[in-house]
Amino acid sequence: MNHSPPNDFRCRVLDNERLTEHIYRLTLESSPIALGCKPGQFVMIRTSSSLDPLLRRPFSIHRVLSDDSFQILYRIVGKGTTNLSRVTRDDILAVIGPLGNFFQLPSARDSNTGICLVAGGMGVAPLLFLAETALRQCPRNPIIVFIGARSEEELVASTSFRSLGLETYEISDDGSCGRQGVVCDLFPLLDLTKQWKFFGCGPTPMLRALASYCSHSHHLCEISLETMMACGLGACLGCVTPRRDDAGYWHVCKDGPVFNLEVLPW
Amino acid sequence: MVKVDGASEKLLRVTLGDLILKNPVMTASGTFGYGQEFTPYFDVNTLGAIVVKGISVLPRRGNPPPRIAETACGMLNSIGLQNDGLDDFVKRKIPYLQSLNTCVIANILGDSIEEYQILAERLSLESAIDAIEVNISCPNVKHGGVAFGVNSKMAHEVVSSIRSSTDKHLMVKLSPNVTNIVDIAKAVEDGGADSISLINTLLGMAIDIHTRKPKLTTIVGGLSGPAIKPVALRMVWQVSQAVKLPVIGIGGISSADDALEFIIAGASAVQVGTSNLINPTSCRSIISGIHDYLVHHNFGSVAKLRSSLIC
Numbered sequence: 001m002n003h004s005p006p007n008d009f010r011c012r013v014l015d016n017e018r019l020t021e022h023i024y025r026l027t028l029e030s031s032p033i034a035l036g037c038k039p040g041q042f043v044m045i046r047t048s049s050s051l052d053p054l055l056r057r058p059f060s061i062h063r064v065l066s067d068d069s070f071q072i073l074y075r076i077v078g079k080g081t082t083n084l085s086r087v088t089r090d091d092i093l094a095v096i097g098p099l100g101n102f103f104q105l106p107s108a109r110d111s112n113t114g115i116c117l118v119a120g121g122m123g124v125a126p127l128l129f130l131a132e133t134a135l136r137q138c139p140r141n142p143i144i145v146f147i148g149a150r151s152e153e154e155l156v157a158s159t160s161f162r163s164l165g166l167e168t169y170e171i172s173d174d175g176s177c178g179r180q181g182v183v184c185d186l187f188p189l190l191d192l193t194k195q196w197k198f199f200g201c202g203p204t205p206m207l208r209a210l211a212s213y214c215s216h217s218h219h220l221c222e223i224s225l226e227t228m229m230a231c232g233l234g235a236c237l238g239c240v241t242p243r244r245d246d247a248g249y250w251h252v253c254k255d256g257p258v259f260n261l262e263v264l265p266w
Numbered sequence: 267m268v269k270v271d272g273a274s275e276k277l278l279r280v281t282l283g284d285l286i287l288k289n290p291v292m293t294a295s296g297t298f299g300y301g302q303e304f305t306p307y308f309d310v311n312t313l314g315a316i317v318v319k320g321i322s323v324l325p326r327r328g329n330p331p332p333r334i335a336e337t338a339c340g341m342l343n344s345i346g347l348q349n350d351g352l353d354d355f356v357k358r359k360i361p362y363l364q365s366l367n368t369c370v371i372a373n374i375l376g377d378s379i380e381e382y383q384i385l386a387e388r389l390s391l392e393s394a395i396d397a398i399e400v401n402i403s404c405p406n407v408k409h410g411g412v413a414f415g416v417n418s419k420m421a422h423e424v425v426s427s428i429r430s431s432t433d434k435h436l437m438v439k440l441s442p443n444v445t446n447i448v449d450i451a452k453a454v455e456d457g458g459a460d461s462i463s464l465i466n467t468l469l470g471m472a473i474d475i476h477t478r479k480p481k482l483t484t485i486v487g488g489l490s491g492p493a494i495k496p497v498a499l500r501m502v503w504q505v506s507q508a509v510k511l512p513v514i515g516i517g518g519i520s521s522a523d524d525a526l527e528f529i530i531a532g533a534s535a536v537q538v539g540t541s542n543l544i545n546p547t548s549c550r551s552i553i554s555g556i557h558d559y560l561v562h563h564n565f566g567s568v569a570k571l572r573s574s575l576i577c
Contacts, residue, residue, distance in 0.1 A: 005306045008546055046544070051339045051492045051520070056544060096546070230334050230341060231543035235303045236296070237319075237345050238334035248327040249348075 004036025006099050006233075013091045014069055016084075019156045022076045023122075024085050031068040033097050037061050039130035040224055040258040043072065043097030044232040047080035057081065058229045060126035060201075060257070061098065063160075073125040073157060099232050100257045103130050103222055106197050111140035114194045117161075118210055119147045120183050120202020124157045126224050127201055131161055142194065143167070148183025148206070152176040184209040197221070211266035221261040227252045277560050278553065280314070280535050280568050282512040283460045285397055285435045287314040287369050287535060290568050291525065291553045294516055294539030295320050295373035295399065295439075296345065300359045301366060307546035312553065314535060315369035318359070320401050321389075322374075323381050325351035335472045335481035340491030340518075341540060342470055344484040347375055352388055364394040371437065375401040379427045386431040398434050400425065400459075403441030403466040415441040415466075418453035425457030437514065440464040442494075442501055451505040463514035463537060464505060465498045491540040492518040499531055506532025506573060520548060522555020529556075532573045 015027040033043065044056035057080040059072040076085055087093065103126075106113040115134050117127045124147055134143055145161045145168040152170075155177055161168040169186050171179040179186075183206060190196060198221040200210045207223055214221040230238045232253045240249035241256075244265045250256060278289035292315040300318045301310050310316060328348025335342045350358070355372075363370045372395045374385040382400065389395050402415035402424055414420045425438055438454045440447060442465040451462055467488025472481040480486075498517020506513045512535070515528030520541035528536050541548040556568070565571045 008307055053336060054339055054341060054491055054540075054544060055336050094545075228332055228334055230336075230343075231297075233303050233543075233546065235299045236334070236343070236543050237328060237348050238343060240328065240331050240333060242330070249331075 004032060004098065006097050007032060008094065008096050009033065010092050011095045013087050013089055013093060015089060016087050018085070020153050023073070023154065023156055024076070025062070025071055025073050026084065026087070027065060027069055027071050028093065028095060029069050030095065033061075033095070034064050034066065034068055034070045037064065037070065037098035038102035039133045040102035040126055041098040041100045042126075042232070042257060043095050044099060044229070045072075045084070046094040047083040053079045053083070055080075055230050056094075056096065056232065057084070058099075058226075058232055058253075060224065061129050062125045063128050063132065073122070073128075075122050096232065100253055101255070103199055103224070103258050105130075105134055105138055106141060108138050108140070111138070112195060114142040114144065114191075114196040116190065116196045116198045117143070117145045118183055118198055118200040118202070118206075119145070119157075120200075120206035121149050121154060123200070123202030123206070123224070125201070127199065128157060128160050130199055131164060131166060135164060135166075144190065145169070146171075146183050146186040146189075148172065148181075148186070148202070150174065182206065182209070184213060187213060192217075195219075200224070201226075208266050211261055211264070214261055215266075222258050223261060223264065224257045225252050225259060226257070229253055274557060277567060278314075278557055282437075282514070282534055283435060285369065285461075289314040289553050290529065290533075290535035290556065291549050292317055292369075292371070292514070292535060292537045293542060293549060294537040295401070297539040297542045300363065302362060304542070304546055308550045311367040313368050313549055314553075315371050315396070316363075316366070317371040317373050317399055317537060318363070319349055320347055320373040320375045321349055321352055321355045321385060322347065322376060323352050323384050325349065325354065330483045332481060332483060333487075335487070337470070337472055337489065337491075338493060340489055340493035342472055342482055342487040342489055343467070344482045344487035346484070352385060356388065356392065360392055360394050369396045370394055371397045371399050373399040373401055373439070379424055382424060382428050383431045386428045386434075390432040390434050395434065397437055397460075398428075398432060399437040399439050399463060400428055401439050401466070402454075403439055403443075413441060415450060416444050418449045421450050422453040422457040425454050425459055429458030435460045437461045437463050439466055439516075440501075440505075441466050442497060443469050447501050448504050448508045451509050455509045455511050459511060461512040461514060461534075462505060462509060463516055465494070465501055465517045468494050468497065490518070492520055494518045495524060499527055502528055502533050503531040503575070519552070520544070522552045522559065525552050525556055526559055526571070529568060529571050530573070530575050532575070534569070534572055
């Protein structure tokens with residue numbers, strides 16, 4: 001299935017589930033987005049019908065639920081997400097998408113390459129969609145999921161991975177989930193007799209640690225980046241991140257949000 | 267939606283000196299790329315004009331991130347005039363722009379008068395380009411925001427130098443970060459401009475109180491969006507009364523109502539900028555809203571509404 005060009009949609013809210021005090025899961029109705037998106041892509045949502053907050057907010061697609069519905073996972077961090085937490089079923093939201101590029105899974109013929117998903121905090125959001133897609137497209141490839149967060153409360157999405165039957169390991173800064181540390185501390189659990197491709201998303205220190213691990217052990221790795229965005233369409237040139245070759249900048253909304261580790265300066 | 271029939275076309279058509287636009291709505295430089303980013307959302311040929319992202323002689327990579335920050339009803343930017351340079355524009359962007367069926371305006375910027383002249387001369391050779399908008403006002407944020415456009419004498423000099431380098435319609439874009447914008451406007455008119463567009467962004471800043479660092483790497487950046495509209499509108503009104511040239515109004519326009527305020531104040535046309543970033547189809551609804559207002563209030567053309575402020 002090819003991904004669709006983006007468009008500007010009015011999407012009906014099907015659910016806005018409060019998972020924890022700060023973390024919500026929003027379900028939106030849209031067949032063009034549900035049918036046309038690929039894991040790694042994102043949407044830009046207006047969180048106000050007024051002029052403040054002005055800009056749309058970017059959210060990666062967390063899950064495609066059906067042919068006409070998809071979900072985003074978000075944390076309340078400011079004005080926009082506070083507004084979003086107040087929407088209810090049947091409200092209409094302005095949504096642009098699907099935007100950006102997407103993760104490249106190993107070929108189904110290459111079943112010796114394992115798929116290792118590495119999530120830090122809310123970086124877990126795009127990786128569930130990737131996990132479900134991997135189960136469909138790469139049924140014979142081993143899949144392993146590492147999730148790290150500040151506390152057990154924030155590991156709320158782990159159950160979604162487990163219920164797919166995936167080998168999932170969690171770790172938290174405060175040890176409340178049973179393991180204490182950061183997500184890269186879980187890498188010794190990997191069977192290194194196999195070749196793995198890593199897919200990471202999370203805070204910058206986590207991505208640096210992942211980058212360092214993959215560079216040293218020569219693993220392929222793709223990372224999904226998050227930055228401040230104004231348009232999300234490639235017009236304003238606001239969402240840049242440095243390139244490894246120092247030849248200017250990548251635009252996270254157009255050249256990304258998914259990047260091969262080799263093109264980033266880590 | 268604007269009905270594409272003869273009556274609607276006549277109602278919305280505007281002339282800016284020698285330039286004829288199908289309607290008074292243009293996109294502002296830096297908010298619409300080179301036209302292609304918006305094709306999934308609407309037919310860009312329905313625009314009165316596209317003003318492309320600013321072009322410099324040599325490529326500029328722009329400022330390090332963070333380059334943008336949201337503010338109340340607005341946003342700050344310090345993109346840093348990122349562009350791929352003149353050669354790339356001519357080779358890689360002109361072919362697409364040539365295929366468009368709307369007015370294409372090339373925005374040019376430079377650090378020196380010579381640079382502006384090189385740009386004007388080269389772009390004069392391109393039939394795809396209908397007009398040149400001269401950016402004398404972008405806050406050069408690395409140099410404290412000082413640019414050609416803050417000084418009447420410099421503004422006059424740069425415009426008259428460019429004037430001698432091209433026969434194309436010359437639209438000069440003014441900075442609001444000046445003591446008296448009317449003085450700059452008159453200097454630019456005297457220097458040979460064919461029209462004047464205003465305003466560019468206002469200088470502003472924002473601070474992250476948790477890190478105590480500025481939200482922009484350059485500390486100071488350009489403020490745009492609805493927050494600046496009252497300032498822009500006032501300046502358009504003042505300049506329209508002081509010059510004979512057509513005036514193009516820019517600043518916080520996000521609806522037809524906003525655009526109409528600028529036209530009533532004296533603008534012959536408007537540019538829509540930040541609003542495109544939020545609603546890619548902004549221009550479409552603004553064009554149709556202007557059309558509906560003219561019909562409803564019995565104005566036979568945009569020109570008849572222009573400068574109709576009662577005071």
